[in-house]
Amino acid sequence: MYSYSDFDHAFVTERNRQFRQQVERRIDGSLTEDEFKPLRLMNGLYLQLHAYMLRVAIPYGTLSSRQMHRLADLAEQYDKGYGHFTTRQNIQYNWPELRDIPDMLDALAEVQMHAIQTSGNTIRNVTADHFAGAAADEVMDPRPVAELIRQWSTDHPEFQAMPRKFKIAVTGSANDRAVIKAHDIGLRLHEKDGVAGAEVVVGGGMGRTPMIGKTIADHVPMADLLPYLEAVVSVWNLLGRRDNKYKARIKITVHEHGIEDIRARVEEVYALIRPTFTGVDQTLYDTIKAQFAAPSFTKRPVSAFDDHYAKDPVFRAWADTNLHPHRAEGYAIAQISLKAHGETPGDATAEQMRVMADIARDFGHDELRISHEQNVVLPHVHKADLPAIHARLKAHGLATANIGLVSDIIACPGMDYCALATARSIPIAQQIATRFDELKLEHEIGELKIKISGCINACGHHHVGHIGILGLDRAGVENYQITLGGDHTETLALGERTGPGFSAEEIVPAIERLVGAYLDHRADRDETFLATYRRLGMAPFKTALYGEQTAKRSKAA
Amino acid sequence: MPREFTPKVVTANALLSGEVVYLTANDDWSPRLSEAEILTDEAHAQLRLIEASARQSEIVGAYLADMAQCDDGPRPTHFREEFRRTGPSNYAHGKQADL
Numbered sequence: 001m002y003s004y005s006d007f008d009h010a011f012v013t014e015r016n017r018q019f020r021q022q023v024e025r026r027i028d029g030s031l032t033e034d035e036f037k038p039l040r041l042m043n044g045l046y047l048q049l050h051a052y053m054l055r056v057a058i059p060y061g062t063l064s065s066r067q068m069h070r071l072a073d074l075a076e077q078y079d080k081g082y083g084h085f086t087t088r089q090n091i092q093y094n095w096p097e098l099r100d101i102p103d104m105l106d107a108l109a110e111v112q113m114h115a116i117q118t119s120g121n122t123i124r125n126v127t128a129d130h131f132a133g134a135a136a137d138e139v140m141d142p143r144p145v146a147e148l149i150r151q152w153s154t155d156h157p158e159f160q161a162m163p164r165k166f167k168i169a170v171t172g173s174a175n176d177r178a179v180i181k182a183h184d185i186g187l188r189l190h191e192k193d194g195v196a197g198a199e200v201v202v203g204g205g206m207g208r209t210p211m212i213g214k215t216i217a218d219h220v221p222m223a224d225l226l227p228y229l230e231a232v233v234s235v236w237n238l239l240g241r242r243d244n245k246y247k248a249r250i251k252i253t254v255h256e257h258g259i260e261d262i263r264a265r266v267e268e269v270y271a272l273i274r275p276t277f278t279g280v281d282q283t284l285y286d287t288i289k290a291q292f293a294a295p296s297f298t299k300r301p302v303s304a305f306d307d308h309y310a311k312d313p314v315f316r317a318w319a320d321t322n323l324h325p326h327r328a329e330g331y332a333i334a335q336i337s338l339k340a341h342g343e344t345p346g347d348a349t350a351e352q353m354r355v356m357a358d359i360a361r362d363f364g365h366d367e368l369r370i371s372h373e374q375n376v377v378l379p380h381v382h383k384a385d386l387p388a389i390h391a392r393l394k395a396h397g398l399a400t401a402n403i404g405l406v407s408d409i410i411a412c413p414g415m416d417y418c419a420l421a422t423a424r425s426i427p428i429a430q431q432i433a434t435r436f437d438e439l440k441l442e443h444e445i446g447e448l449k450i451k452i453s454g455c456i457n458a459c460g461h462h463h464v465g466h467i468g469i470l471g472l473d474r475a476g477v478e479n480y481q482i483t484l485g486g487d488h489t490e491t492l493a494l495g496e497r498t499g500p501g502f503s504a505e506e507i508v509p510a511i512e513r514l515v516g517a518y519l520d521h522r523a524d525r526d527e528t529f530l531a532t533y534r535r536l537g538m539a540p541f542k543t544a545l546y547g548e549q550t551a552k553r554s555k556a557a
Numbered sequence: 558m559p560r561e562f563t564p565k566v567v568t569a570n571a572l573l574s575g576e577v578v579y580l581t582a583n584d585d586w587s588p589r590l591s592e593a594e595i596l597t598d599e600a601h602a603q604l605r606l607i608e609a610s611a612r613q614s615e616i617v618g619a620y621l622a623d624m625a626q627c628d629d630g631p632r633p634t635h636f637r638e639e640f641r642r643t644g645p646s647n648y649a650h651g652k653q654a655d656l
Contacts, residue, residue: 027573029614047617049637050644050652051575080650097574344647415637416645424640426647476635 001064001367002147002291004112011155012109015116019043020102027099042122044115045101048419054093054101055118056108060128060146060170061089061370061377065357068368070111072353078104083353085338085346087410087461088167089127089370090118094417116154121162123153123233128170129177130371133292134333134379136325140189140196142170142178144289145225148281152226159233163240163248166233167205170198176490179372181213182206182464184250185232190219197221202232202262203254206458210494211251214259216266222285224270227277231270235262295365295380297328305383308390315390317443318401323386332383334364336376336393337400337408341437345411345429346374355396363389372461373410375403405442406450406515407433410461414454414471415478421454423471423478424504428452431508436515445515448529449488464488466530467514468495469507480507482514484541485533496538498545510545517544563634564626565602566593567609568641569616577641577652578616580609586616588652590642591630596621 004012019039026036040046044055056071063071071091075083078100079093086092096104108114118125126149128142129135149168153159159166171178172189180186186201197219204213220228239257241247254262308315324333336356339345348356356376360368363385369377381389393399402408409432412418414425429452436442451465455472462468468483480502483495502510515529517540522532533541567580578586579593587593596602602621609619622638624631633639644652 027614032613033617047570047575049641050577051570080648095575099573415640416647424646426645430647473637478636 001062002059002143002288008112009109012112012114012116015043015114016102016105016109019105023098023102038120041119042116043101043105044118046119046419048094048417049415049421050417051095052098052101053417054096054104054115055086056091056093056113056115057118057125058089058091058113058370059150060126060132060143061130061372062132062143063368063370064111065361065366065368067111067113068353068357068360070107070113072350072357074104074107075353076350082347082349084344084413085348085370085374085376087372087374087412087459088125089130089372090125091370092413094413119165120160121164121166122160123149123156123166123168126150126153126168126170127178127183127372129173130369130377131177131324131333131379132172132369133294134326134331135173135175135177136327137173137175138327139174139191140172141289141292142172142187142189143292144285145172145187145189145198145222146170147288147292148226148285149229151284152230152281158230159237162233162237163242164245166236166250168229174490176492177371179461179464179488179492180204181490181492182210182461182488183213184236185229186213187225192219195219195221198225200228200232203251203259204492205249205251206461206463207249208246208456208458209249209252209255210458210463211255212492212494213251214254216259216263223279223282224274226281227274228266228270230273231266234269234273235265239265294328295367297331297380298382300330300382300384302330302383305386308387312387314394314399314401315387318390318399319386321401321405321443322403326380328380330383332381332386334378334381334386334389335371335403336378336398337402338375338398339402339408339433340397340400341402341407341433342430343397343433344426345409348376352396352398355392355398359389359392373408375408402442404447404449406436406445406448407442408449409433410449410451410465412453412455412459414452414460418454418459420457421471422456422473423454423480425452425454425460425469425471428469428471428480428504428507432511435508435512439512441515441519444525445519446525446528448515448518449486450511451486451488461488462486463494464492465495466528466533467511469511470501472501474501478504480504482507482510482545484514484538485530487530498538498542500546513544514541517541562597562599562602564624564631565596565621566590566624566631567596567602567605567619568593568622568638569609569619572613572615572617575617580605580619584608590633593624593631595624595626595631597626
């Protein structure tokens with residue numbers, strides 16, 4: 001795990017000192033809100049619907065147990081006893097008070113954390129595959145690259161006042177778990193002719209105008225990656241639309257200019273700036289890489305796991321859904337669901353954070369990850385320890401066996417918290433999860449990703465949900481549009497809208513009808529919802545939603 | 558034809574806590590919507606908003622919110638203002654627990 005250098009310590013300490021003074025000046029009236037707002041946003045501090053919200057960066061979703069303990073302490077001391085993990089692998093505190101923010105940031109700095117660039121028109125927290133360094137299918141560990149990008153982009157003078165925010169995601173596996181094609185820049189690390197490098201994808205994104213990223217370079221060797229990224233961001237920084245915030249993302253720039261034009265411009269800038277990169281970045285990259293060395297895995301029998309798996313159906317159900325293959329023999333990646341039925345997706349109490357931290361310390365080489373699906377991951381656990389881990393999780397409401405199932409719903413904070421939202425998303429997620437738990441159909445349904453956003457900005461990733469739900473305000477009433485066929489993986493696809501939206505009272509029965517149609521039409525138990533949709537198209541699902549006549553009328557139109 | 562002016566209150570977020578607050582007739586900020594001053598005259602409402610917006614050391618982002626005038630005080634006409642009045646609907650620890 002990356003450990004701060006003296007430079008990092010000094011930088012974060014100085015930044016916190018500056019912000020403490022800025023907060024004091026806002027409180028004593030020396031700064032107006034207009035003057036203060038950009039300063040607070042540079043430090044991750046929003047003012048939301050009911051209170052301030054502090055968004056803390058968890059770079060590439062990686063945490064130590066000490067860091068998770070500190071997040072729990074902050075939740076207890078400065079919030080209402082919980083934190084909300086987000087789709088960009090951050091944590092948000094929903095109820096801090098302005099005067100306490102500098103103390104919170106100092107407490108974070110003590111465990112090498114910060115809230116820098118979690119907001120504002122700058123390069124945001126770099127995200128990565130949450131199974132990094134552990135997955136059996138991994139080609140290269142994305143974390144050192146993500147850390148290198150974090151250091152390069154933090155306070156980069158050219159990129160502090162860009163047309164809009166800029167998001168970068170990195171994966172080191174062919175199976176994309178970082179949604180790279182829906183980011184401003186997505187990197188897929190790989191080797192070509194024995195040379196480590198990255199495929200660079202640009203111009204993806206969700207929000208008001210969802211677009212799938214396009215490959216701008218098939219293979220940029222590691223030695224050239226930072227200057228190439230700098231060229232991409234620099235070209236967009238100049239070309240990006242500043243006249244209209246809704247058209248200010250790189251996806252619009254790529255769409256308006258075409259990928260060939262952008263590639264040519266990037267290569268021109270790249271040729272100019274490449275000589276200014278002296279190789280120091282690669283020396284730094286090697287230093288960072290060394291800090292992400294794999295833990296020393298042990299060889300032990302896994303009979304304890306096998307025995308429990310055979311005897312305990314609750315443990316077996318959890319193991320079947322929540323474990324993922326690890327690259328080391330005898331090990332597994334364990335996912336802890338933050339989607340207990342009826343609870344707020346992504347929320348963890350201070351007590352739950354401490355339980356997860358202690359498990360990571362005792363059994364998981366002291367590592368935790370936050371997934372973009374708002375769950376927590378123990379990347380390295382020996383299978384022999386899984387029964388004990390499961391028992392501890394179960395005792396604290398953390399052993400829900402639903403990863404990848406219908407109740408493992410991504411949901412943005414929506415209008416329960418967010419000042420931008422146009423409808424609520426959390427209660428809809430809660431109701432869907434509760435309903436399918438009552439039906440006892442989750443495991444029968446199998447893999448099904450429902451994603452809900454409370455506004456067009458799509459923080460809940462609804463565009464790439466197998467079933468996507470978008471909450472809107474229709475004449476002063478919450479209304480929910482459904483999309484089908486979205487896919488967040490390496491075969492990324494944007495969902496198609498089914499038709500008119502549903503009221504808050506109608507949306508859960510509508511989802512139930514959709515899932516019922518899937519169960520009726522699937523070829524066999526192995527055909528997933530997405531595969532069935534791809535085979536049959538919209539028609540049977542539209543009929544399930546709107547009835548035979550309405551579906552026909554809408555088809556004719 | 559200009560739209561008819563409908564009743565409003567001045568609302569904002571408190572500077573220190575971020576809490577939703579309402580301007581009262583006594584020029585205080587109250588967390589309770591029931592204590593808010595109901596503004597039925599457009600010119601007066603604009604004046605109250607200007608006065609409120611100047612109080613930068615107390616609040617952030619003052620604006621006029623649409624209300625219905627009921628026997629027990631103002632009632633939000635839009636669900637967003639209703640959530641601001643009560644707090645989030647997923648936990649009973651917002652204003653709904655305190656008020």
